[in-house]
Amino acid sequence: MAPVRITGAMVAAISVTMALLSIVLYKSKKTKPALPSNKNPRNGLVGAIGNTPLIRINSLSDATGCEILGKCEFLNPGGSVKDRVAVKIIEEALESGDLAPGGVVTEGSAGSTAISLATVAPAYGCKCHVVIPDDAAIEKSQILEALGATVERVRPVSITHRDHFVNIARRRASEANELALKHRKDEQKNGKTLEQVNGFHYDEEKQLFPRNCPGGYFADQFENLANFRAHYEGTGPEIWEQTGGNVDAFVAAAGTGGTVAGASKFLQERNPNIKCFLIDPPGSGLFNKITRGVMYTKEEAEGRRLKNPFDTITEGIGINRLTKNFLMAKLDGAFRGTDKEAVEMSRFLMKNDGLFMGSSSAMNCVGAVRVAQSIGPGHTIVTILCDSGMRHLSKFYNAEYLSKFDLTPTACGLEFLGVG
Numbered sequence: 001m002a003p004v005r006i007t008g009a010m011v012a013a014i015s016v017t018m019a020l021l022s023i024v025l026y027k028s029k030k031t032k033p034a035l036p037s038n039k040n041p042r043n044g045l046v047g048a049i050g051n052t053p054l055i056r057i058n059s060l061s062d063a064t065g066c067e068i069l070g071k072c073e074f075l076n077p078g079g080s081v082k083d084r085v086a087v088k089i090i091e092e093a094l095e096s097g098d099l100a101p102g103g104v105v106t107e108g109s110a111g112s113t114a115i116s117l118a119t120v121a122p123a124y125g126c127k128c129h130v131v132i133p134d135d136a137a138i139e140k141s142q143i144l145e146a147l148g149a150t151v152e153r154v155r156p157v158s159i160t161h162r163d164h165f166v167n168i169a170r171r172r173a174s175e176a177n178e179l180a181l182k183h184r185k186d187e188q189k190n191g192k193t194l195e196q197v198n199g200f201h202y203d204e205e206k207q208l209f210p211r212n213c214p215g216g217y218f219a220d221q222f223e224n225l226a227n228f229r230a231h232y233e234g235t236g237p238e239i240w241e242q243t244g245g246n247v248d249a250f251v252a253a254a255g256t257g258g259t260v261a262g263a264s265k266f267l268q269e270r271n272p273n274i275k276c277f278l279i280d281p282p283g284s285g286l287f288n289k290i291t292r293g294v295m296y297t298k299e300e301a302e303g304r305r306l307k308n309p310f311d312t313i314t315e316g317i318g319i320n321r322l323t324k325n326f327l328m329a330k331l332d333g334a335f336r337g338t339d340k341e342a343v344e345m346s347r348f349l350m351k352n353d354g355l356f357m358g359s360s361s362a363m364n365c366v367g368a369v370r371v372a373q374s375i376g377p378g379h380t381i382v383t384i385l386c387d388s389g390m391r392h393l394s395k396f397y398n399a400e401y402l403s404k405f406d407l408t409p410t411a412c413g414l415e416f417l418g419v420g
C-alpha cells in the first residue's frame with residue numbers, strides 16, 4: 001500500500017477540527033445537563049409539601065407475597081400527611097376571599113393538623129390560632145407556640161357543648177372577623193377613631209388578636225372539603241403515577257376521612273377494579289357503618305360522652321360521626337384493627353425495616369396485611385405512613401404507659417396477625 005503523504009493543507013484541516021472539537025467538549029462540560037424536574041429546587045416550604053416517596057415495605061411484602069407500598073407522608077416538612085391539607089385549606093380560603101391576606105386561621109385540634117397549619121401559615125403571611133383541650137400533652141402547645149401560633153388551652157367537654165375546643169375555634173374566627181369589621185369602620189370615621197367617636201376602647205393586652213387583625217377563618221378540617229381535595233388532587237394522583245397505575249388495593253384509617261376519601265375516589269375513577277378499604281381502630285363507628293350500614297350504637301354516640309370512653313391508643317384516627325370528607329370515600333369494605341396489633345406492628349416495622357412510625361401509620365400497615373390476607377398474594381397494596389414515631393413518645397412508645405393498658409409488645413414476627 002502506498003504511503004499516505006501528509007500535506008500542509010491536511011495538517012491545517014486536522015488542527016482546525018481538533019480546535020472545534022475541544023471547544024464543543026469544553027462547552028458541553030460547562031453547560032450542566034438539565035436535572036429531572038423532581039431534582040430541581042422546590043419553591044419554598046410549600047413546594048416541599050407532597051410528592052412524597054412511595055416505598056416498598058419489604059418485611060410486609062415478603063411475608064404476605066403482596067407488594068405492600070407505603071406513602072411516606074411523614075417526610076413532609078411539618079412531619080405529617082396534614083401538611084397537604086393545611087396548604088389546600090389556606091390556599092382555597094385566600095382565593096375565595098374568605099381568609100383575608102394576613103388573617104388568622106383558627107382550628108380546634110390537638111394533633112397534626114394544628115402543627116401543619118402553624119407550619120404553613122407564615123408561608124402565606126397568615127397567623128394561626130389553635131384551641132386544644134387542656135389535657136393534651138404540654139409539648140403540643142409548646143411546639144405550636146414555637147411555630148408562632150397562639151394557643152388556647154380549654155377544659156375538655158362534649159362536641160355538643162358550645163365550649164368544645166372545635167366550637168371555640170369556630171367562634172374565634174368570627175370574633176376575628178368582627179374585630180376586623182370594627183377596625184375598618186373605625187378607620188372610616190373621617191379620620192376619627194371609634195375611641196374618639198363613641199369611647200370604644202380596644203385593650204390589646206386582654207385580646208387574642210391584635211387591633212389591626214384583618215380577619216379570621218375557621219379551617220374546619222372535618223367538614224371543609226378542601227381536605228378531601230388535597231388528597232383527590234395530590235395523594236391519589238401521586239399514588240397512581242408512582243405505581244404506573246399498577247395498584248390493586250388501597251387501605252387507610254380515617255380521622256376526618258380526607259385521606260381515605262380523596263385517594264379512594266381518585267383511584268377508583270381511574271380504575272374501578274382498585275379495591276379500597278378502611279381500617280378502623282377501637283371505639284370508631286365507621287367499621288359498623290361500612291359493613292352493616294349502622295353508624296353507631298347508642299352508647300357510642302358522640303355528644304353523649306365527655307371523652308372517648310373506648311379510648312384507643314392510636315391518635316388522629318377513628319370517629320363516630322359521618323363527616324363531609326368521609327362521605328366522599330369510595331369503599332369496598334372495612335377491617336377492624338386493635339391497639340395491640342398497632343403496637344406490635346410498629347415494633348415489627350422498626351426491627352425489620354427501620355421504619356419508626358406513629359400509631360396511625362402502624363394501624364394502616366395492620367390494614368395492609370389484612371387486605372393482603374383477604375385478596376391473596378400477587379397484588380399491589382398501597383397505604384399511608386402518616387407521621388413518624390417522634391410525636392408518639394409519651395404513649396405509643398412509652399413502655400410504662402403500654403404496660404398499664406396491657407399493650408406491651410411481645411411478638412417476634414407477624415403472628416399477631418396470623419402470618420408466618
Ligand SMILES: Cc1ncc(COP(=O)(O)O)c(C=O)c1O
Pocket residue numbers: 080082111112113253254255256257258259260315316317358360361386387
Ligand atoms: C397522625 C394522623 N394520622 C392519620 C390521620 C387521619 O387522616 P384523615 O384526617 O385524613 O382521615 C390523622 C388525622 O388527623 C392524623 O393526625
